[in-house]
Amino acid sequence: MTSYILKRLLAAIPTVLGIITLVFFVLHLSPGDPINLMIPPDLPSSVRAERIDDINARYGFDQPVYVQYFQYLGNIARGDLGESLRHQEPIIDDLKRRIPNTLQLGMVSLLISATMGIGLGVISAIRHGSLTDNFTMLGALAGVSMPNFWLGLLLMLAFGLHLGILPISGYGGPVWTWEGFKHVLMPAITLGTAGAGVLARFTRSSMLDVISQDYVRTARAKGLAYRTVITRHALKNALIPIVTLLALEFGIMLAGAIVVETVFAWPGVGRYLIDGINGRDFPVVQATVMVIAIGFVLINIVTDVLYTYIDPRIRFN
Amino acid sequence: MSEQATAQNTKVSETTLARDIRVIRRFDTVKRFATNKFAVVGFAFLALMVLIAIFAPVVATHSPTDQSLLTRLQEPSSDHWFGTDQLGRDVFSRVVYGARYSLFIGAGAALVGLVAGLILGMTSGFFGGWIDMVSMRIIDILLSFPGVLLAILIVSVLGPGVVNLIIAISIGFTSPVARLVRSAVLSLKNQDFVLAAISIGAGNTRIMTRHLLPNITSLLIIYGTLYFAVALLAAAGLSFLGLGAQSPTPEWGAMIGSGREYLRDASNATLFPGLAIFFTVLSLNFIGDALRDALDPRMKSSGQPMR
Numbered sequence: 001m002t003s004y005i006l007k008r009l010l011a012a013i014p015t016v017l018g019i020i021t022l023v024f025f026v027l028h029l030s031p032g033d034p035i036n037l038m039i040p041p042d043l044p045s046s047v048r049a050e051r052i053d054d055i056n057a058r059y060g061f062d063q064p065v066y067v068q069y070f071q072y073l074g075n076i077a078r079g080d081l082g083e084s085l086r087h088q089e090p091i092i093d094d095l096k097r098r099i100p101n102t103l104q105l106g107m108v109s110l111l112i113s114a115t116m117g118i119g120l121g122v123i124s125a126i127r128h129g130s131l132t133d134n135f136t137m138l139g140a141l142a143g144v145s146m147p148n149f150w151l152g153l154l155l156m157l158a159f160g161l162h163l164g165i166l167p168i169s170g171y172g173g174p175v176w177t178w179e180g181f182k183h184v185l186m187p188a189i190t191l192g193t194a195g196a197g198v199l200a201r202f203t204r205s206s207m208l209d210v211i212s213q214d215y216v217r218t219a220r221a222k223g224l225a226y227r228t229v230i231t232r233h234a235l236k237n238a239l240i241p242i243v244t245l246l247a248l249e250f251g252i253m254l255a256g257a258i259v260v261e262t263v264f265a266w267p268g269v270g271r272y273l274i275d276g277i278n279g280r281d282f283p284v285v286q287a288t289v290m291v292i293a294i295g296f297v298l299i300n301i302v303t304d305v306l307y308t309y310i311d312p313r314i315r316f317n
Numbered sequence: 318m319s320e321q322a323t324a325q326n327t328k329v330s331e332t333t334l335a336r337d338i339r340v341i342r343r344f345d346t347v348k349r350f351a352t353n354k355f356a357v358v359g360f361a362f363l364a365l366m367v368l369i370a371i372f373a374p375v376v377a378t379h380s381p382t383d384q385s386l387l388t389r390l391q392e393p394s395s396d397h398w399f400g401t402d403q404l405g406r407d408v409f410s411r412v413v414y415g416a417r418y419s420l421f422i423g424a425g426a427a428l429v430g431l432v433a434g435l436i437l438g439m440t441s442g443f444f445g446g447w448i449d450m451v452s453m454r455i456i457d458i459l460l461s462f463p464g465v466l467l468a469i470l471i472v473s474v475l476g477p478g479v480v481n482l483i484i485a486i487s488i489g490f491t492s493p494v495a496r497l498v499r500s501a502v503l504s505l506k507n508q509d510f511v512l513a514a515i516s517i518g519a520g521n522t523r524i525m526t527r528h529l530l531p532n533i534t535s536l537l538i539i540y541g542t543l544y545f546a547v548a549l550l551a552a553a554g555l556s557f558l559g560l561g562a563q564s565p566t567p568e569w570g571a572m573i574g575s576g577r578e579y580l581r582d583a584s585n586a587t588l589f590p591g592l593a594i595f596f597t598v599l600s601l602n603f604i605g606d607a608l609r610d611a612l613d614p615r616m617k618s619s620g621q622p623m624r
Contacts, residue, residue, distance in 0.1 A: 018454070019462070027474060141599065146595050147591060148554075153587050154588075259465075259554050259557070273469070293461060296463055
């Protein structure tokens with residue numbers, strides 16, 4: 001197992017290098033010079049020229065691109081992601097503060113997705129073809145089809161502005177505290193709804209596959225209670241592909257968090273990225289995109305490892 | 318002479334037979350699609366939206382961009398069916414015109430992504446060798462980005478705007494489509510009908526367009542519909558963030574983005590464009606699900622595999 005994990009991590013190195021390279025060159029070789037992205041277009045030309053010289057000298061943008069590239073690689077290897085243009089602070093410190101917030105939001109969303117999605121999927125599969133099944137699946141598709149930022153605003157309107165039960169936005173401390181929990185609830189529901197829909201659909205079809213298998217019939221035939229068969233025999237096996245999807249959903253949520261964090265003013269990585277783009281803070285954009293993408297790669301590895309761990313058929317192949 | 322005539326006859330009847338089978342199959346697909354009630358409802362709604370988009374000037378009751386400070390933030394009324402926004406613009410007319418932008422961006426991004434992925438996947442699957450090696454490595458890297466993140470990266474470089482939005486979103490679709498097409502081509506290219514085509518001297522282009530392409534069209538149609546839905550959502554999200562269509566443009570996401578600050582006083586400016594996005598995407602997903610069941614019964618309608 002350890003050697004497998006190690007192998008996967010080693011295999012990820014070229015991918016990570018590829019991501020860094022791609023992000024670097026997309027931002028550097030773009031038609032708009034990165035410096036142009038950083039300077040407001042309405043400045044007078046003399047001020048503009050001065051600002052450009054400043055930035056060039058400070059960040060080494062006057063060097064050839066390949067020199068900058070290798071410098072950048074070297075800096076990353078030393079844990080230096082550069083400096084924010086607006087705050088003149090190391091980006092790595094900002095990210096260290098913000099990554100836990102995004103992970104908290106992601107975890108709560110995942111929990112909501114998993115409970116709702118798997119629960120509804122199982123009910124749907126058990127009552128296959130019934131009205132309940134149809135309604136649940138319609139609801140699941142509706143969840144997938146809903147723009148999450150819009151759902152967030154609707155929740156905000158209902159629970160924050162009209163009913164006044166939940167805080168409208170912001171971070172209220174760690175999610176395991178009461179205040180923190182109240183703050184995370186709406187963003188997490190917003191972020192988790194689409195995932196719940198996907199999971200419900202997938203759980204249903206996975207359960208239907210398993211329920212029609214011989215061993216489930218055997219278990220029923222030998223007189224086991226229906227509930228026992230569903231939970232112990234069917235669900236346990238149906239969960240194998242679901243776990244994979246769950247991990248994948250977590251990765252997708254990291255990307256979805258970019259929008260949701262902006263809606264709810266959640267101080268996470270996604271909001272940092274959007275602030276960076278809006279503030280023409282190009283090193284922040286570069287570092288944040290890279291970190292999210294690498295996080296996505298790591299989650300994919302965890303998914304595969306988890307998959308081999310819970311499914312012996314794969315482990316022994 | 319008579320032998321020749323018989324041969325010709327057999328040939329003719331064989332081709333008509335093949336055509337008949339094709340027609341029957343197509344009819345079968347349509348029938349299977351039509352028995353799905355959700356799909357029919359979705360199709361009807363989408364058709365309605367397309368008509369609204371085409372005839373927007375006729376359907377709209379006001380100009381989508383005319384501002385009127387006297388009628389700001391109004392509730393829905395007989396004059397303004399969906400109320401007005403913070404600049405006094407008629408929300409109904411903006412939603413109507415918005416159909417043009419949102420449908421165009423969604424369909425455009427799905428189409429561009431599909432065609433680019435098709436070309437990339439087809440060439441690398443068919444020719445193999447270094448073309449395959451290089452393109453698959455690039456695709457691996459692109460696939461390690463969540464689609465939204467890739468789109469945000471590209472838009473932040475290209476700048477906002479409708480065309481840039483289409484480019485940014487379509488790149489996220491290119492790599493999964495390329496991979497899908499490639500694996501389909503890999504399994505198809507050694508089958509007898511392709512080998513037969515090669516042996517009678519058909520050129521590469523002919524084989525790819527006449528023999529391989531027809532075998533993957535149903536795959537492309539299914540993915541195209543689902544990507545249309547995904548693209549519409551992604552475009553709305555980016556415009557909402559201010560990275561896509563810009564303010565006076567009545568794009569649905571952008572409308573929600575500019576209306577959100579007035580959520581308390583005029584929720585209608587946020588509510589209605591959102592409903593438009595929601596129902597359009599839902600319709601597309603209905604159609605996509607039904608197409609998947611109708612065109613390829615072996616594919617299971619599970620969760621959406623791509624987002």
